[in-house]
């Protein structure tokens with residue numbers, strides 16, 4: 001998980017168990033980015049308020065009636081202040097949007113970081 005530019009966390013919209021591990025992954029993602037900052041020498045006092053690295057939450061099979069994990073995904077999205085996309089591969093719903101979102105989050109983060117080195 002370490003060293004990634006961004007993260008897309010996906011849960012099967014029809015399977016409640018598929019959201020169970022996501023809070024743990026969110027925590028690991030935060031820990032990785034703090035570790036990366038420590039290595040690059042940023043002061044530890046800032047780490048608690050560091051923003052979450054580029055992150056998008058996705059639920060799949062949104063065309064089906066049986067949507068079982070949306071509430072828990074929305075809680076996670078609120079907690080980590082990241083966007084959430086309800087996608088359907090079958091109906092090609094929000095798939096491009098989810099990838100474009102993570103793409104632009106990464107671009108903006110790189111721009112912020114390169115401005116800081118000026």
Ligand SMILES: Nc1nc2c(ncn2[C@@H]2O[C@H](COP(=O)(O)OP(=O)(O)OP(=O)(O)O)[C@@H](O)[C@H]2O)c(=O)[nH]1
Pocket residue numbers: 012060061062063064087088089090091
């Ligand atoms: N209705 C619907 N069915 C889908 C969708 N995506 C995949 N499926 C169906 O889910 C089954 C598994 O397909 P996969 O390609 O393995 O898709 P997956 O997202 O990995 O889904 P799971 O294996 O079920 O976790 C197949 O019967 C697909 O037709 C979708 O967006 N909508």
Ligand SMILES: [Mg+2]
Pocket residue numbers: none
């Ligand atoms: Mg599959």
